[in-house]
Amino acid sequence: MKFRCERDDLVGAVQFASRAISNRATLPVLSGLRMEATEDGRVRVAATDLELTMETVFAAAVDEPGKAIVPGRLFGEMTRNLSSGQVSVAGTDGEVEIGSGRGRFRVRSLTPDDYPALPIEDRDDSAGVQVSVNATELAAALSQVVRAASGDESRQILTGVLCELEIGSVTLAATDSYRLAVRTLEVVGGPEEQRKVVLPARTLGELGRALQGAAGSVTALVKENLVAFSVEGSAELANEWVIGSRFIEGEFPKYRQLIPDSYPNTLVVDRERLLEVTKRVGLLAQNNLPVKLQLAAELEVSAHTPDVGEGQEVIEAEYEGEPLVIAFNPQFLADGASAISSQRIEMQVGDGLKPAILRGERGDFTYLLMPVRLS
Amino acid sequence: MSVWDPLRGNLSIESLARQMSADDLAHSWLLLGSSGSDKGAAAVAMAAAVNCEVAPMLGCGDCSTCLRILRHRHPDVHHVSPEGTFILVDQIRESVIAEATRSPFEATSKVFILEEADRMNPAAQNALLKTLEEPGPATMFILLSAREEELLETIRSRCRVIHLQRVPEEHIATVLQAEGIATDKALLAARVCEGDLHRARSLTGSGRAWERRSLWLSIPRRLTSPVDGLDLAAEIVNEAREAVRDREMHQKDEVVELAEALGEGRGTTSARNALAKRHKRELRRVEEAVLAEALDTMGSFYRDVLALRSGGESVTNLDVLEELGGWADSGVSDLGLLAAVERCVSARSALSKNANVPLTMETTMLELTERVPPDSRAGVRS
Ligand SMILES: [Zn+2]
Numbered sequence: 001m002k003f004r005c006e007r008d009d010l011v012g013a014v015q016f017a018s019r020a021i022s023n024r025a026t027l028p029v030l031s032g033l034r035m036e037a038t039e040d041g042r043v044r045v046a047a048t049d050l051e052l053t054m055e056t057v058f059a060a061a062v063d064e065p066g067k068a069i070v071p072g073r074l075f076g077e078m079t080r081n082l083s084s085g086q087v088s089v090a091g092t093d094g095e096v097e098i099g100s101g102r103g104r105f106r107v108r109s110l111t112p113d114d115y116p117a118l119p120i121e122d123r124d125d126s127a128g129v130q131v132s133v134n135a136t137e138l139a140a141a142l143s144q145v146v147r148a149a150s151g152d153e154s155r156q157i158l159t160g161v162l163c164e165l166e167i168g169s170v171t172l173a174a175t176d177s178y179r180l181a182v183r184t185l186e187v188v189g190g191p192e193e194q195r196k197v198v199l200p201a202r203t204l205g206e207l208g209r210a211l212q213g214a215a216g217s218v219t220a221l222v223k224e225n226l227v228a229f230s231v232e233g234s235a236e237l238a239n240e241w242v243i244g245s246r247f248i249e250g251e252f253p254k255y256r257q258l259i260p261d262s263y264p265n266t267l268v269v270d271r272e273r274l275l276e277v278t279k280r281v282g283l284l285a286q287n288n289l290p291v292k293l294q295l296a297a298e299l300e301v302s303a304h305t306p307d308v309g310e311g312q313e314v315i316e317a318e319y320e321g322e323p324l325v326i327a328f329n330p331q332f333l334a335d336g337a338s339a340i341s342s343q344r345i346e347m348q349v350g351d352g353l354k355p356a357i358l359r360g361e362r363g364d365f366t367y368l369l370m371p372v373r374l375s
Numbered sequence: 376m377s378v379w380d381p382l383r384g385n386l387s388i389e390s391l392a393r394q395m396s397a398d399d400l401a402h403s404w405l406l407l408g409s410s411g412s413d414k415g416a417a418a419v420a421m422a423a424a425v426n427c428e429v430a431p432m433l434g435c436g437d438c439s440t441c442l443r444i445l446r447h448r449h450p451d452v453h454h455v456s457p458e459g460t461f462i463l464v465d466q467i468r469e470s471v472i473a474e475a476t477r478s479p480f481e482a483t484s485k486v487f488i489l490e491e492a493d494r495m496n497p498a499a500q501n502a503l504l505k506t507l508e509e510p511g512p513a514t515m516f517i518l519l520s521a522r523e524e525e526l527l528e529t530i531r532s533r534c535r536v537i538h539l540q541r542v543p544e545e546h547i548a549t550v551l552q553a554e555g556i557a558t559d560k561a562l563l564a565a566r567v568c569e570g571d572l573h574r575a576r577s578l579t580g581s582g583r584a585w586e587r588r589s590l591w592l593s594i595p596r597r598l599t600s601p602v603d604g605l606d607l608a609a610e611i612v613n614e615a616r617e618a619v620r621d622r623e624m625h626q627k628d629e630v631v632e633l634a635e636a637l638g639e640g641r642g643t644t645s646a647r648n649a650l651a652k653r654h655k656r657e658l659r660r661v662e663e664a665v666l667a668e669a670l671d672t673m674g675s676f677y678r679d680v681l682a683l684r685s686g687g688e689s690v691t692n693l694d695v696l697e698e699l700g701g702w703a704d705s706g707v708s709d710l711g712l713l714a715a716v717e718r719c720v721s722a723r724s725a726l727s728k729n730a731n732v733p734l735t736m737e738t739t740m741l742e743l744t745e746r747v748p749p750d751s752r753a754g755v756r757s
Contacts, residue, residue, distance in 0.1 A: 023646035027450060028633070031646075050450050050480050114448045117439070117481045153468070156476040225478035225513075247478040249511040 001066030001091035003037045007084045007100065009058040013045040014076050016056045016241060019206060021072040022049030029114040032069040033076075035089070037062045046118055047072060052203040053120050053244035054210075057233070069110040070096050078105055120228040120244030128223035129165065131189040135218045135231065139211035141172055141183045142204055144339040144365055149201035150176035160198035160248040162255070165222065166190050173255050174201065179332050180255055180368040181339060188217075197222060198252050203245035210243060259368055263348040263357065265321025267295050271345045271360075275337045277301050277313045282330030284311045290327035290372035295319055295349060303330070326352045327372045336367035378420040378427075378434030378441055384546045387539045388417045395424045396432050401535035403507050403516040405492070407523050408539030410571045415490060417539065418517040419445060422452045422486040425515060431483075440482065451482035456490035458656035460663075460729045464498040475506050475514055484513045492518035493525035494727075500527045507533045541570025551579055567675070567691050587614060587665070591672035592695055595702075599749040604740035612733055615665040622661045626654045666732065667723050670739070674719030677712045677747070684709065706751040714746040 014033060022030040027050075034046045041062050046055035068091030078098060079087070088099040091109060098105045150158035164171040167190035173182045207229055211218065214231055221228045226244050233240025278291060278301060285291045285303035294300040297319055302312035326349055337345060342360035349356045352374065358367040379392045387408075394400075404421070406414040423444040424434035435441055443449040455462065455470045471487055479485045489495070495503065507516060507530065518534060520526060548565035550572065552558060556579045567588070568575035577584045594607055633650055672692075676699070679690045683703040690699065722739040726732065 026454075027448060029448070051477070113439070114443065114446070116443075116450045119481050153473060156473060225480075246480060248476050249478055250476055 001035065001037045001068050002064035002089070003043055003060040003062045004086055004088045005043065005058060005060035007079070007082050007087045009060070010043075010087055010089070011079050011082075013043070013056045013058045014079050016210075017045045017047040017054050018072055018076050019209075020047040020049055020052045020054040022047075024049070027114070027116075029069060029110050030116075031072055032110040032115070033072045034067065034069050034112075034115055034118070035091070036067045037065050039065050046121075048116065048118060048244075050116070051200055051246055052206055053118055054206070054241070055118070055120060055244075056241040064090075066091060067112055068096050069112050069115050071107060071110065074107055078107070118244070119223075119226055120242050128221050129189075129191045129195055130219060130221045131165065131170065131187040132217045132219045133170070133185065133187045135211050135214040135216055137185050138218055139208055139214070140341065141185050142208040142211070144183050145172045145174045145181045146201050146204050146208065147174075147335055147339070148176060148179050148181035148367075149174040152176070156248055157198060157250040157252055159202075160200050160252070161204050162196060162198050162252040163227075165195045165197075167192065173252070175253065175255060177253075178329065178370050179336065180258060180366075181336075182255065182259070182366045182368075184364045187220075195222060196252070197227065198248040198250070199227060199245050200248055203243070207243050207245075210241065214239070258355070259357065259366060260350065260354070263321075263350045263354075265295065265324060265349045266319070267299060267321075267347045267349070268318040268344055269299055269315055269347070271337055271340055271343060273315050274299075274345060275334060277315055278330055278334045278337065281311050281313055282334065284309050285330050288329075290374075291330045291333065292325060292327045292374070294323070294325050295321070296323040321349070324349065324352060325374070326356060327374050328356075328369055329372060332369055336369055339367060340365060376436045377430070378423040378436040378445065380436065382413055382416055382420060385413055385417075385540060385542060387537065388413060388420075391417060391421070391537055391539075392424070395421060398432055400425070400515070402510045402514065403518070403534040405518045405520065405523075405526070405531060405534035405536045406539055407520055407536060409521050409541055409569070410573070412539035412541050412570070413572065414519045414539050415488075418488045418519060419447075419452075421517060422449075422488065422515075425484045425486065426451070426482040449482065450480040451484070452486045452488065454488050454490065457494040457660070458653055459659055460494065460727065462489070462491070462495040462499050464496070464502045467495065467499045467502045471503060472506055475511060479513055484515050486515045486517065489516070489518045491520065492530075493520040493522040495526075497527065500530055504529055504533070542572050544570070547572050547575050551575060563694055566693060567672075569671075569675075569691075583618070584668075587668065588672055590614065591669045592676055592692060594669075594673055595676050595743075595747070596698065598740065598744055598747075601741055601744050604744045605737055608733065608736040608740045611666065611669050611736055614669070615662045615732075618665045619658050619662050622658055626657070629654075662732065663726055666726055666736070670719045670723045670726075673743075674716050677715040677719070680707070681709060681712050681716075702752065707747055708751065711746045711748070711751070715743050718742050718746065 017033055021033070024030055030049060036044045037060065039062060041059055042057050043060045044055055044057045046053065082100040085101065090097045094109055095106050096109045145161055149161055153159065158176055162173045168186060169184055170187050171182065171184045173180065219230050226246055228242050228244045230242040231240060281301045281303045282291055284305055286305045286308050289303065289305050291301055291303045299315045299317040300312055301315065304310035336358045340358065340360035342362060344361060346359045347356055352371060355368050355370050358369060359365065382388045406417060408414045420434060423441045424432055426444065427434045427438060427441050429435040429438045440449065444452050447454055453470060453474055455466065474485065475487065544565045547568060548561050551561035551564060560579055564575045564578045568578060578588065598604055598607060630650065633646065675691045679692050679699050680702040682690050683699055690696065692699065718739055722735055725735050
């Protein structure tokens with residue numbers, strides 16, 4: 001492998017792929033970045049921790065096509081510290097040489113034979129379902145849903161996000177059994193028969209990061225054992241990338257039956273107000289104590305922690321229903337309110353013990369929140 | 376060529392290969408056999424056979440998938456082995472359960488090979504059981520054990536049980552000779568290794584294993600008083616510590632290698648800690664292996680004396696036949712010899728359950744002095 005390229009292109013690609021580098025002692029080669037230069041003047045840079053695979057490509061003058069596995073961290077540090085301008089990279093037996101200006105750096109490379117095959121590179125879509133979706137919409141949907149996934153490793157399925165794919169739409173759902181976030185968004189394409197997969201929240205978090213500032217559309221190719229999200233680049237290949245993820249296998253909870261059709265009590269408040277008051281009052285809800293919401297013509301939010309302090313604040317509201325009291329974990333309430341993008345929030349409540357529903361003015365997002373039982 | 380080639384001659388493994396090639400698969404397998412039965416190699420061959428793309432269910436042994444599986448470098452073939460005395464529930468959760476809930480990375484089937492599965496403590500076995508009861512699609516579990524009785528019945532009943540035979544003595548001798556070991560040494564090693572090819576290789580290899588064996592064989596003769604017993608116990612324990620020190624040197628190289636692969640800095644600490652933890656447990660295992668070697672060899676010495684008295688067909692330690700003959704002619708009682716053999720076996724099992732090392736060795740030596748009293752061996756040539 002031998003190519004010449006711009007330092008910035010190389011650094012950008014290396015930084016992107018490095019996010020998936022793994023320090024697993026069982027497969028030391030995963031601490032490396034896989035670089036492959038092809039005859040058509042492209043250099044692919046990829047890394048995987050087996051759960052998450054990230055690959056990107058940039059344009060280069062390829063003198064000798066080939067592959068090399070370079071030590072990820074060291075290579076990243078070295079390229080970042082090169083001065084800008086043209087850089088040459090050459091892989092020989094067991095070594096990679098970087099040339100920049102009058103500098104020559106040689107680092108030992110890792111055994112290419114040990115590197116796993118990367119199934120995201122198999123772009124044959126005949127065996128899978130392909131959809132495309134607006135990048136900005138997907139990024140927004142991920143930020144709404146991913147945070148509701150569980151961090152508790154003992155129930156793996158809840159550490160994932162359920163994706164229900166059908167023609168024209170995808171529904172994302174996540175729950176940690178205290179709250180549930182569900183978002184539907186439009187897609188182009190989709191399977192005849194609904195296809196459900198559960199993706200690790202962590203990989204979707206990385207996808208959300210990569211989508212920041214992306215315009216245009218994202219293509220998702222769902223195959224038997226993985227999904228690959230890809231973004232097409234410009235003619236210079238800038239910003240072209242693929243992120244792949246394995247599935248979490250198992251039965252995701254049947255979340256639809258948890259969402260009641262409707263409740264008799266409906267509160268409408270300003271979203272910003274609810275968010276700032278929850279944060280302020282929430283400071284006095286320590287030791288896992290909840291914030292208390294008194295729903296009436298106005299909304300009173302209060303908290304009390306013995307030996308710490310107490311606080312309450314009133315928010316003007318529109319309310320239809322019986323006056324009632326319900327209490328929530330302040331963080332989970334704030335998460336729900338900040339996930340909603342509209343100016344006003346609708347909160348539907350059954351009684352103080354049934355889960356409450358938070359919705360925005362658009363009907364595409366639902367946040368279900370378990371109340372905390374007041375003693 | 377096939378992944379099964381190096382295992383030819385072992386009839387039970389050949390039958391296993393036939394089951395696989397006939398697509399007669401189970402979700403969970405339990406391969407039972409002593410350490411010489413090649414069950415580890417058989418499990419790896421099974422993993423390659425189910426995943427080989429060139430020769431599905433056979434395992435070509437030559438494609439990238441087969442080669443990486445044989446080298447233990449495949450992302451979908453997971454090796455779980457005790458890092459200390461036991462396989463604990465945390466290890467099962469991290470290395471098995473979390474992985475088992477993921478779709479395969481690149482292979483047709485994920486394979487989990489649990490070496491020395493009997494070392495799972497009951498909590499770990501119960502955690503595994505839930506996964507065995509509801510295996511995801513494309514998942515195969517292969518449990519390896521030499522001590523079936525330590526496994527919960529509920530685990531055993533979930534598995535297809537395969538009993539593997541030891542590797543025949545002649546086969547081992549042929550293999551060693553083919554590897555360039557002189558005929559005399561190859562024959563003797565094949566005899567004393569108890570069907571364990573790896574043990575035979577280590578005996579004929581460059582390490583201290585052969586010297587250590589001579590040391591172990593000298594112990595019954597040197598055990599002439601309780602004071603000697605305590606000295607010899609210390610000698611054995613020291614020998615084990617020596618092996619631990621050798622291992623430590625090797626581990627230092629590994630630490631350097633890891634540092635080269637990872638570089639310094641953020642995020643590398645957990646990998647370093649994991650390695651340090653593994654190293655610590657590994658040292659405990661090295662120590663236990665040497666002590667087990669000592670007890671096994673001493674046990675085989677006493678058993679040989681009994682064997683000589685009843686005709687001598689199955690004598691193991693042919694190189695000390697003359698000394699064994701002297702013991703057989705002496706006044707040592709059969710019952711005493713039997714008790715000595717038993718004591719060696721029970722001490723080994725106590726050590727595998729984390730017993731205090733110096734204390735176990737001391738009480739064992741004292742008991743051997745008592746069961747095979749030095750004065751009953753009067754006249755034994757040495
Ligand atoms: Zn193969």
